[in-house]
Structures are given as C-alpha cells and as structure tokens.
Amino acid sequence: MEILSHTLNELELDLQKVGECLRVVLHSILFQRELGLVKPQQIRSSLGLSYYTLDDFVANNAIEQFLQDFEKQLVSGNSYIVKLSFYKSSKSKAFLVEQNKKLLWEQWEIPLNLFEETHNTEELAEALRDCIVDIVRVVDQSRNSIPFIDNFQELITFPFELSYETN
Numbered sequence: 001m002e003i004l005s006h007t008l009n010e011l012e013l014d015l016q017k018v019g020e021c022l023r024v025v026l027h028s029i030l031f032q033r034e035l036g037l038v039k040p041q042q043i044r045s046s047l048g049l050s051y052y053t054l055d056d057f058v059a060n061n062a063i064e065q066f067l068q069d070f071e072k073q074l075v076s077g078n079s080y081i082v083k084l085s086f087y088k089s090s091k092s093k094a095f096l097v098e099q100n101k102k103l104l105w106e107q108w109e110i111p112l113n114l115f116e117e118t119h120n121t122e123e124l125a126e127a128l129r130d131c132i133v134d135i136v137r138v139v140d141q142s143r144n145s146i147p148f149i150d151n152f153q154e155l156i157t158f159p160f161e162l163s164y165e166t167n
Contacts, residue, residue, distance in 0.1 A: 003104050004145055006138050008131050010111040013124070015076055018114065019067045020045055021128060022082060026063050027053045028132045029084055029108055030157055032139040047125040051132065059157050066162040076116040079167035084108040086158045088147045102159075105147050111167065 013021055024045055031040065031052045039055040053060060070082070087102040 002145075004106040004142055005109070006107070006142075007109040007111065008134055009127070010079075010113055011124075011127055011131070012113045012115065014115050014117060015074055017047075017124060018074060018112065019071050020047065021124070022067060022070075022110065022112075023063065024049060024051045024128050025110055025131055025135075026082075026084060026162070027051055028135050029139075030054060030059055030063075030160070032135055033086065033106075033158055047121055047128065049125045049128055054157060056157055059160075062160070062162065070164055073164075074114060076114050078114055080112045080114070080164050081167050082110040082112065082164045083162070084110070085161045085163070087161065089159060102161075103147075106142075106145075 008025070011021055011025075024047075027043070028051050031054060034054055040052040041055060042050055042052055044050050074080070084107070085104055086106040087104045090101045090103050092099050092101055
C-alpha cells in the first residue's frame with residue numbers, strides 16, 4: 001500500500017501558542033478525514049480563528065493527551081515535526097497466532113519552529129488559515145486514495161497515531 005505523505009508549511013510559534021495552534025491543525029485534518037455522519041462542533045480559538053472538531057471522545061482525548069505530553073518536551077529555539085499518521089488495521093495469521101498489523105496509508109507532517117518571544121497574533125492566525133486551506137485542498141485531491149474499510153459502521157474517524165521528532 002502506497003503511503004500518502006503531506007507536509008504542511010512550517011509554523012513559527014512562540015512556546016505559549018503551540019498547543020492551541022496544533023489543536024487547530026490536528027482537528028482540521030481529522031475533520032476532513034471523518035467518516036459518515038458526525039456532529040461537528042465549531043470552536044473559536046483565542047486567535048480569532050474558528051475550526052471544527054468531531055464529536056468523538058476517543059479522538060479528542062488522544063489529541064489532548066498528545067499535546068499535554070508534547071508541550072512538556074518543548075525547548076525554545078528548537079524545530080519539531082509533528083506527525084499525524086492514519087492507518088488501517090489488518091489481521092494476519094502466522095502459526096495459528098492471529099496478529100494485528102497497522103498498515104500506514106497516510107501521514108501528515110507539521111513542521112514547527114519555536115521561539116521565546118510572542119509573534120503577531122494576526123500573522124499567526126493567517127498562517128493557520130492558510131494551513132487549513134492547504135489541508136482541504138490536499139484532502140480533496142487525494143480523496144480517491146482512501147483505503148477500503150471493513151468495519152465502516154464502527155468508525156467515526158480513521159485510526160490514527162500522533163508522534164513528533166526534533167528536527
């Protein structure tokens with residue numbers, strides 16, 4: 001299975017805005033990759049930007065837990081790449097043992113460059129708007145690359161993992 005890889009434009013952020021900005025971007029990606037009928041919730045950020053989240057406790061909790069852990073590791077002046085990876089679960093049998101495998105099919109990379117000082121809020125909001133437009137454009141272009149899902153009725157979002165690396 002070919003892995004779709006998308007790298008968004010680098011966001012230059014001060015340490016205090018990382019959680020809020022990543023929340024906007026991650027929820028925007030998940031919202032675009034939702035399955036079936038969902039109840040979207042519109043959120044207004046302190047940057048004056050509105051975005052949508054899914055009414056999915058598991059997905060929302062995963063994002064909040066990741067952000068909480070990630071923010072503890074941040075160092076001003078460093079660059080990071082946050083990765084949101086979608087996968088499909090596959091079961092295979094080997095020697096009478098059933099194993100679950102994660103087949104990665106799409107990965108989003110969000111490059112971050114962190115600073116100590118506060119940046120212009122309007123510029124940051126504009127960068128996030130551009131990021132959301134990019135997400136919508138990429139998802140629209142790659143809509144035919146979504147893998148077949150066996151248990152569609154049980155899912156709201158595709159299974160995903162969040163990770164990061166220092167650049």
